[in-house]
Amino acid sequence: MPLVPKNIKELTPYKPGKPIKEVQRELGLDKIYKLASNENPLGPSPLAIQAIEKNLSSSHRYPDASGFELRMKLAEKFNVKLDNVVIGAGSEGIMGTIMRTFLLSEDEIITAANSFIGFTVLARASRRKVHWIPMKNHGYDLEAMADCVNEYTKIIYIANPDNPMGTYITMKEFDEFYAHVPERVLIILDEAYFEFAQYLDDYPDSMYYRYDNVITLRTFSKAYGLAGLRIGYGFAHDQLITNLMKVKPPFEPSSIAQIAGYAALEDSEHLDKTVKLVHEELKYFYQALNQLSIHYLHSSANFVTTIWESIHQAGSVCQKVLEKGIILRHLEPFGWPNCIRISIGLHKENEQCIDALRTILRR
Ligand SMILES: Cc1ncc(COP(=O)(O)O)c(C=O)c1O
Numbered sequence: 001m002p003l004v005p006k007n008i009k010e011l012t013p014y015k016p017g018k019p020i021k022e023v024q025r026e027l028g029l030d031k032i033y034k035l036a037s038n039e040n041p042l043g044p045s046p047l048a049i050q051a052i053e054k055n056l057s058s059s060h061r062y063p064d065a066s067g068f069e070l071r072m073k074l075a076e077k078f079n080v081k082l083d084n085v086v087i088g089a090g091s092e093g094i095m096g097t098i099m100r101t102f103l104l105s106e107d108e109i110i111t112a113a114n115s116f117i118g119f120t121v122l123a124r125a126s127r128r129k130v131h132w133i134p135m136k137n138h139g140y141d142l143e144a145m146a147d148c149v150n151e152y153t154k155i156i157y158i159a160n161p162d163n164p165m166g167t168y169i170t171m172k173e174f175d176e177f178y179a180h181v182p183e184r185v186l187i188i189l190d191e192a193y194f195e196f197a198q199y200l201d202d203y204p205d206s207m208y209y210r211y212d213n214v215i216t217l218r219t220f221s222k223a224y225g226l227a228g229l230r231i232g233y234g235f236a237h238d239q240l241i242t243n244l245m246k247v248k249p250p251f252e253p254s255s256i257a258q259i260a261g262y263a264a265l266e267d268s269e270h271l272d273k274t275v276k277l278v279h280e281e282l283k284y285f286y287q288a289l290n291q292l293s294i295h296y297l298h299s300s301a302n303f304v305t306t307i308w309e310s311i312h313q314a315g316s317v318c319q320k321v322l323e324k325g326i327i328l329r330h331l332e333p334f335g336w337p338n339c340i341r342i343s344i345g346l347h348k349e350n351e352q353c354i355d356a357l358r359t360i361l362r363r
Pocket residue numbers: 037038089090091092093116118159161162163190192218219220221227230231232
């Protein structure tokens with residue numbers, strides 16, 4: 001069809017993890033465990049659920065387009081001004097707004113090849129030249145990214161921690177990189193897994209930097225367990241935020257999402273429980289994967305990425321585990337054909353996953 005632009009025709013559609021209901025139907029199994037989409041296995045905070053229920057009857061009203069209350073709450077929590085905070089329909093929603101706000105037709109983008117698929121899709125759809133820098137040791141090659149900066153570079157996107165590898169860039173790496181990036185270039189630091197990574201000594205929490213050309217993106221989808229509501233937030237210089245707010249779809253995020261986010265921020269107990277679970281269960285996985293002689297990458301997020309001998313082995317293990325009722329993520333569509341990502345679930349779910357792997361591999 002001639003009206004569809006070439007870059008959109010050539011775009012590979014995003015393949016989400018298989019929904020639980022679909023797997024149940026296909027395999028006729030009662031119990032399915034989904035360890036595929038880096039969600040919070042504990043669910044949303046009970047305070048967020050209460051707030052949602054209490055406010056559902058106001059759903060006939062449009063949301064507050066300025067997002068005042070949630071932005072104010074975030075400003076207080078992170079010690080910045082209201083004018084430094086943006087909220088959106090997930091951090092991906094904010095990424096889309098960033099692209100629409102700041103990119104001119106000749107501008108170019110730099111990012112890593114095979115990093116977060118959501119940004120990959122946005123970059124491909126943007127009709128801008130994108131420099132995809134291969135990863136080094138399963139992490140961002142910041143030196144190569146800095147070397148690639150030219151007079152047209154406008155946006156550099158970095159997911160820290162990265163999804164799907166779970167690796168992170170260190171303070172030292174970031175500092176060296178930042179010194180080579182001109183101030184006219186906007187750096188998007190996507191910290192979707194910040195809550196899990198912040199305990200690492202050398203993790204560069206971008207809120208300490210507050211550079212004028214860095215925008216920090218965070219989300220309620222992971223540690224806060226609100227992925228289905230689509231709510232994320234970002235921090236940046238007030239001039240960047242003012243202009244993002246002009247372009248952002250005015251009524252995103254929804255009122256329920258804003259209210260749930262607000263309540264989730266008040267529930268530090270749920271957040272602590274989530275982070276503790278993920279850290280404990282990561283240790284469980286490392287130990288069990290070592291015993292099974294399965295290669296994996298140390299993770300700074302809420303998933304562990306395993307490495308297999310071939311695309312064939314990874315595909316077949318994923319399928320066999322699925323037949324036992326556990327949905328994992330074969331990373332072939334993400335550009336890592338011999339990798340499988342396992343999202344951290346409840347201990348019982350993780351044990352089932354390890355048992356399934358043990359049986360399949362006969363180890
Ligand atoms: C690195 C990264 N950024 C952003 C997102 C999306 O977050 P949101 O649900 O807030 O759009 C994800 C989700 O998987 C992610 O892995």
